[in-house]
Amino acid sequence: MAVTGRRLPVYASAMFSFNGSPVPVRDDLKSAHEAIWAHIQQPGQMFDADRRLSILDAARNNTYAEDDPLGRLATTLYTTPADVNGDLVRSAIAASGDPDVVEAISLVSMLAAVDNTHRALGAELEPLPQPLPGDPAGGIATGLKQRRTHVPMPMTSVTVALDLLPAENEAYAATCGPHYMTFTEMGTPVFERSPGLNRAQLETVASRTSLFQKCFY
Amino acid sequence: MLRESALAYSYDIDLAAIADPTIPLGVPGGNALLEFVDAITGVSNEDLSSAQLRVIEELGPEALVDAAAVFGNFAMMNRIAEGTGIPLAPQMEAREEDLIAMLGLDRLKKH
Numbered sequence: 139m140a141v142t143g144r145r146l147p148v149y150a151s152a153m154f155s156f157n158g159s160p161v162p163v164r165d166d167l168k169s170a171h172e173a174i175w176a177h178i179q180q181p182g183q184m185f186d187a188d189r190r191l192s193i194l195d196a197a198r199n200n201t202y203a204e205d206d207p208l209g210r211l212a213t214t215l216y217t218t219p220a221d222v223n224g225d226l227v228r229s230a231i232a233a234s235g236d237p238d239v240v241e242a243i244s245l246v247s248m249l250a251a252v253d254n255t256h257r258a259l260g261a262e263l264e265p266l267p268q269p270l271p272g273d274p275a276g277g278i279a280t281g282l283k284q285r286r287t288h289v290p291m292p293m294t295s296v297t298v299a300l301d302l303l304p305a306e307n308e309a310y311a312a313t314c315g316p317h318y319m320t321f322t323e324m325g326t327p328v329f330e331r332s333p334g335l336n337r338a339q340l341e342t343v344a345s346r347t348s349l350f351q352k353c354f355y
Numbered sequence: 356m357l358r359e360s361a362l363a364y365s366y367d368i369d370l371a372a373i374a375d376p377t378i379p380l381g382v383p384g385g386n387a388l389l390e391f392v393d394a395i396t397g398v399s400n401e402d403l404s405s406a407q408l409r410v411i412e413e414l415g416p417e418a419l420v421d422a423a424a425v426f427g428n429f430a431m432m433n434r435i436a437e438g439t440g441i442p443l444a445p446q447m448e449a450r451e452e453d454l455i456a457m458l459g460l461d462r463l464k465k466h
Contacts, residue, residue, distance in 0.1 A: 160404070160407055160408075160411070160416075160419070161411065161416040161417075161419050161420055162416070162420075163420055164417070164420055167420065167424050211438070215434050215437065215438050216434075219433055219434045219437045219438075220437070222434075222437045222438055224440060227438065227440060239438075240439070243434070243435060243438035243439060244435070246434060246438075247430075247431045247432075247434040247435045247438065248431060250427070250430040250431050250434050251427045251428060251430055251431035252427065253427075253430075254395075254426055254427040254430035254431075255423050255424050255426065255427030256427075257395060258391075258395045258422065258423035258426045258427065259407075259419070259420070259423045260403055260404065260407065286440070286442045287439055287440040287441060287442070288438070288439055288440030289439050289440065291439065294441060294442065295441070296432055296435055296436050296439075296441050299435050299436065299439040299441060300435065300439070310431070310435065313428075313431065314428060314432075316424065317424040317425065317427055317428035317431075318424065318425050318428040318429070324356070327356065327359040327360045327362070327363035328360070328363045328364070329360075331417065331421055333415055333417040333418070334415070334417040334418055334420070334421040335414065335418050335421040335422065335425075336360075336364065337356070337360040337363070337364070338357065338360040338361045338363075338364050338366055338368075338382045338385075339382055339383070339384060339385065339388060339414070339418070339421075339422075340421065340425050341356050341357035341360050341361075342357060342373075342380060342382050342385045342388045342389060343388050343391070343392060343422045343425040343426055343429075344356075344357075344425055344428075344429050345357050345373045346373055346376070346388070346389050346392040346393070347392055347396075347425070347426050347429040347430065347433070348429055348433055349373060349374065350392065350393075350396045350398060351429070351430070351433045
């Protein structure tokens, strides 16, 4: 940690070395993972940081309590997302409410982005960060409708699926650019990283990944 | 978007390769990328290191990072879609009916 008279968050500097990867990782992707770690270690809109990290730890290690529908949803979503169905989500909503479920989905999904990138590179998984103090922020969006979805959202689109908790959707949206493309870039058929993959090549990986997870996206 | 992007790049692709990577896809390095995903997920018995090396050799080291990152991104987006219950839009279902059938994704029509 740098000595500046200000304590740096524990995710800085030493983390995300991608130890085990055969190639160096570009800076924007490393920064995106650091940003996710910074996000999950903060208090959220519904949960304090201890709760957020306990959900993620249980999901990673498949240690949810049998009488915890939210924990069961979070763990199933992390380990076998194709097994997540309406009944499982509705059970969690009945126990905890829409906002808690949305926060859990957001956290687990962003953890999956980090962990699966590491697995693909053959890199060791990064230890979860330490929770930071503070109370949940609140700020649940109002006026959203359930539509044909499990949770309320402004419209039926994966780009705003977490908008019941705006801070979660914002964090997730910021993650997409370094991993794939920004939401704006997704609208054009031509995109290239140079050096790196073009749109058709990116979509090749995306298609096979989604097929494996039995998801049309 | 694979179909649309392949058109934009004038690639003559066979989407059946998405379900069966032994079929030539028609995208530069495409089959190496498909086999990379299969090695990560354990669908194939191929060693991850071998699959990574093929991507590096055919497309470069930066391509491996991009491919891994996309894998991670869709691990995230698929979970968000499944968890929040995003259904397949009727117009998309009609437009992609052949692809849905080809890839065996009929379960997506129900939620």
